[in-house]
Amino acid sequence: MIVIATFLFMEFVAWFTHKYVMHGLLWSWHRSHHTHRKGVLEKNDLFAVVFSIPAIILIITGSLFPSVHLLMYVGFGITAYGVFYILFHDILVHRRIKIKYKPRSKYLKRLVHAHYIHHQKHTKQGCQAFGFLYAPEKYEPSRDH
Numbered sequence: 001m002i003v004i005a006t007f008l009f010m011e012f013v014a015w016f017t018h019k020y021v022m023h024g025l026l027w028s029w030h031r032s033h034h035t036h037r038k039g040v041l042e043k044n045d046l047f048a049v050v051f052s053i054p055a056i057i058l059i060i061t062g063s064l065f066p067s068v069h070l071l072m073y074v075g076f077g078i079t080a081y082g083v084f085y086i087l088f089h090d091i092l093v094h095r096r097i098k099i100k101y102k103p104r105s106k107y108l109k110r111l112v113h114a115h116y117i118h119h120q121k122h123t124k125q126g127c128q129a130f131g132f133l134y135a136p137e138k139y140e141p142s143r144d145h
């Protein structure tokens, strides 16, 4: 339960961070993700590193101290989100690992489409569709924007 709740909450955290931090104060990191990448890594990847720190701390603290062992599950939830973020955002959408898989489900098509809309702009301002694992219905590929 805690793992699932944390996982779902992380989509909100990621959306919020993307909208207000990455396209805000830390645009200097995120800009690398809205321009063409030269090497294997981009400065934007630092966000994944930053998010992994609380997950690691929570898992270690939860496993060391029985009184707060539930924290471990919060850490697992964040980690699970990180895994899905890499699968969907980095691999499925941006193809950082070359795979042939094409999304067939309505949900995934909408998700990919929403992120393409996000990447139509290369600027700090004026972007939309900040979610990573959930896209509202208005981003249905068949609809006009």
Ligand SMILES: [Zn+2]
Binding pocket: 018, 022, 023, 030, 034, 118, 127
């Ligand atoms: Zn962005």
Ligand SMILES: [Zn+2]
Binding pocket: 033, 089, 094, 115, 119
């Ligand atoms: Zn992206």
